[in-house]
Amino acid sequence: MERRLVPGSRAARIWLGVVRFVATHQHGRSPPHSSKTFRSTALSKVAAITASFWIIKVLSTGMGETASDFLAHRLGPLPAVALTGSVFVVALALQLRARRYAAPLYWFAVIMISVFGTLAADAVHVGFGVPYWVSTLGFLLALGVIFTLWQRSEGTLSIHSVTTRRRELFYWATVLATFALGTAAGDFTARTLGLGWLTSGLLFAALMALPVLARVRFKFSPVLAFWWAYVITRPVGASFADWMAVPHSQGGLGWGTGAVTLGLCVLILVFVLTSAVHQGRSAARGEALAPTD
DSSP, X not given: OHHHHOTTHHHHHHHHHHHHHHHHOTTSSOOOOSHHHHHHHHHOSSOOOSHHHHHHHHHHHHHHHHHHHHHHHHHOHHHHHHHHHHHHHHHHHHHHHOSSOOHHHXXXXXXXXXXXXXXXXXXXXXXXXXXXXXXXXXHHHHHHHHXXXXXXXXXXXXXXXXXXXXHHHHHHHXXXXXXXXXXXXXXXXXIISOOOHHHHHHHHHHHHTHHHHHHHHHOOOHHHHXXXXXXXXXXXXXXXXXXXXXXXXXTSOOOOHHHHHHHHHHHHHHHHHHHHHHHHHHHHHHHHHSOOO
């Protein structure tokens, strides 16, 4: 009787599997709770892969989409690219200068990559007339080149190994490429294929669940599964944000880019502050577990 009352239970189970998988299995097993694990995690400049990580990531992709549209219409495409590009450089510099992971700095860099990457991807289409399918393939190729260079240089694509400056640069180049690729892919399905924003969001949400099924049935690499999900979060968040922002005539809710951007910013702030508090508590517990000799 309970299953009849919850028609989306299967989808809910799939998404629960996604969250559990990407939160604890990037290396194929759950990390042991020990002081050694804490010290190795603390050295990384990247956020821990938890449920809140994916929530903030999706929110940031949506905010980047609507914020870029808002700025492009208010300031013009070129001034918007110049402004967000400058702030992005500052945000990335602050992140690179930090000695360890700090939630506000990390997510500030991610948000600015989201905004700037969206504007850059849109500029390729609007400014140069490049079709969305061409830009999608182009950014996919660029991402493949970055992954190849990263793997050959460091021997791993795991984000838990981002403990050196070179690996961090590879990581942020990958993040920028994934945002540009996701933007082009989302526009391709929504505009070129005519699926609309809501249908595109649902389509990419389903694609995001595929790594879980591949992991269970085909022993799919957990690292590749992570990056698959990471890339797909971009069109997922952007499609749903556009659906909320665009007018009814375009199949949206008509809330406007400014209102959606502000709302998503508030949600991101709440989750980032919560993550920062949790980080501080985890650090305190880790120090308590660490040996004193």
